[in-house]
Amino acid sequence: MGVPSVGSKLEPILKTENLWKVFRAGSLDVAALRGINLDIFAGEFVSVMGPSGCGKSTLLHVIGGLARASRGRVLLDGNDLTSLGDAGRTLLRRHKVGFVFQRFNLLPTLDARGNIALAQHIHGDGFDPHRFDVVTQMLGLRERLEHRPSELSGGEQQRVAIARAIINEPKIVLADEPTGNLDTKNSENVLGLLRQLNKDLGQTIVMITHNPEAAAYGTRVLHMRDGLVVDGAAAN
Amino acid sequence: MIKHMILRNILYRPVRTLITIIAVGVEVTLVLTVVGLTSGMLSDTAKRIEGIGADIMVQPPSASVFMAFSGAPMPIEIGQRLAQIKNVQAVAPVLLQFNSTNGLDIIYGIDPVTFGQVSGGFVFHAGHELQAADDILVDDWYAKGRKVEVGDTLHVLGHDFHVAGIVEHGKGARLFVLMSTLQDLSGARDKASVFFIRCDKPEQTEKVIGLISALLPHYEVRPLRDYMSLMTSSNLPGLKTFIDSMIWLAAAIGFLVILLSMYTTIIERTREIGVLKSLGASRSYVVRVILSETTALCVAGIVLGFGMSYGVRMLFLAVFPTLTILITPIWLLKAAGLAIVGGWLGATYPAWLASRKDPIEALAYE
Incomplete structure (x- = not known):
């Protein structure tokens, strides 16, 4: 069962309206997001910056359907995440979202090919060899497909993670500090690949980063503080 | 893909895999040996009584x-x-x-x-x-x-x-x-x-x-032609209870080992489950992965158990040549079924636990 695409070219691919996320810490309510309004359009590469604890990762989790918003709305490709239950958000993640994590999060038991193919399998359309070849070629992974994560460098692991994220042609890729565990050279390599994906394939990307140099790879930079987007919220 | 992933998971932790397979094998062996020994002895006795050639037996x-x-x-x-x-x-x-x-x-x-x-x-x-x-x-x-x-x-x-x-x-x-x-x-x-x-x-x-x-x-007057049908464990006081107890004990071994094995697997693989969920794997997908892995372990254990049962039978017959141990196809199936069902029951809670994991907490698991 696919998730219907009800968006249009005039509508943002991702839209949040007065988005709140409140965590319960003991007897206290802690608001990680405090009413965020955000529009991200198809083909954008948006960098989100901000100090630790400002709510960047929480924002990524909520807009990616990993967590449920406490208040407000998240519209992803026209689908209101806040009205979806766990199963609905799972389906949405499967068909619309690709995640890239700081710690790569590859399955250690599978080789690079298996890690990428797993996403295709979960997606449910079966193994698409053409798409697989295009993606692995673009990310320079052709020679490393039979290697397990423990046999790959950090940069290679992150490239596998990016391949896994884009293999199903998601509407949006959400990258959480994708260069946080990489050295400078590998960071530049990974960021260059993300920019290439954005430019060549029109892949919409939202990337969280602490690093201003990394953020500069995006087409737009948002700044967050205390659960709010304080700068750059409007699209150019 | 699931098959490939399961195989990789099983091979990735060889010691635990081996212990689990051996435990299921012991379960199967215990069932087949106990049942085979008792039914073999009963069958052998009945055949020998029938072999006397009498028509009637009279007892007090x-x-x-x-x-x-x-x-x-x-x-x-x-x-x-x-x-x-x-x-x-x-x-x-x-x-x-x-x-x-x-x-x-x-x-x-x-x-x-x-x-x-x-x-x-x-x-x-x-x-x-x-x-x-x-x-x-x-x-x-x-x-x-x-x-x-x-x-x-x-x-x-x-x-x-x-x-x-x-x-x-x-x-x-x-x-x-x-x-x-x-x-x-x-x-x-x-x-x-x-x-x-x-x-x-x-x-x-x-x-x-x-x-x-x-x-x-x-007086008990019985036709000998019915004797074979009377020689069942249910006619011997306590024997059926003993056999049932041994079967339940064997099933409990399988259940507990699978439960423990899969539970520790789930804990160890918390982040992997978080990854699966981030990729859009549903709860049923996660459950299917766990139960499929359990099935694979059980099948390997069953094969080992069959081999061990025949090995134990050879050993018994070498030491006690007059014994008869009957390993019948129906009990091979029953022992296999018991191991699979016991394994699934043991894996149910870990599988449920895995399917309910919060993806964010799972991804943050160290």
Whole structure:
């Protein structure tokens, strides 16, 4: 069962309206997001910056359907995440979202090919060899497909993670500090690949980063503080 | 893809995989060995009783179908009264005694003449009929298993017997002595445990049973053709309970090992489950992965268990050659089913736990 695409070219691919996320810490309510309004359009590469604890990762989790918003709305490709239950958000993640994590999060038991193919399998359309070849070629992974994560460098692991994220042609890729565990050279390599994906394939990307140099790879930079987007919220 | 992932997961943790497979194998082996041993012994006993060739057996009131459990409370004179019944061709009184020296055997105390009239006589592989008071006959299985030859001395029931002959198996017991000798040794002078009766025409069996029942009210009078069907674990007090207990114990081993194994697997793989969920894997997908892995482990354990069962049977037969262990296709299936169901039950909670994991917490798991 696919998730219907009800968006249009005039509508943002991702839209949040007065988005709140409140965590319960003991007897206290802690608001990680405090009413965020955000529009991200198809083909954008948006960098989100901000100090630790400002709510960047929480924002990524909520807009990616990993967590449920406490208040407000998240519209992803026209689908209101806040009205979806766990199963609905799972389906949405499967068909619309690709995640890239700081710690790569590859399955250690599978080789690079298996890690990428797993996403295709979960997606449910079966193994698409053409798409697989295009993606692995673009990310320079052709020679490393039979290697397990423990046999790959950090940069290679992150490239596998990016391949896994884009293999199903998601509407949006959400990258959480994708260069946080990489050295400078590998960071530049990974960021260059993300920019290439954005430019060549029109892949919409939202990337969280602490690093201003990394953020500069995006087409737009948002700044967050205390659960709010304080700068750059409007699209150019 | 799931198959590939499961195989990789299983191979990734070889020690735990091996322990789990062995535990399931032990479960299967325990079931097959216990059931095979009991059903084998019962079947073997029943075949040997049927092999006597009698039509009817008479036991004291309320006697067990397992004859050796009933002692010897019948006066031997009853045999003469039975012999006078119309259509009775021959009556053979037999005294039964357990022997626990060098294994567990039942010894038949017989009168060679009447026992021969009912059974058609022994087929001798070597030696001769019982003659002297301390003569003993052994069947060929016993002789082969215990390496006994004619002329040897056999110490049973605290008495040294002279092996007079080796006979073809299948005539009730594996050891035969003179009834008078056994009566002396067991303090049951002029007593018999059972009377085997041969009718002049087999079709007269029911009629003769009716006459015997009229003559000896309350005595157990059974046609031998039904004996096989009576030799089941449910007819032996406590045996079915014992078998059931052993099966449940075996199933509990499998259940607990799978539960523990899959639970620790889930804890170890918390982040991997978070990754699966981030990729859009549903709860049912996660459950399917866990249960499929459990099934794979169980199947490997079942195959090992089958092999171990046949190995144990070979070992048993090498040590106790007269034993019969029946490993039947139906019990192979039952043992396999038990292992699979036990495994699934054991994996249900870990699978449920995995499917309920919060993806963010799972991804943050160190």
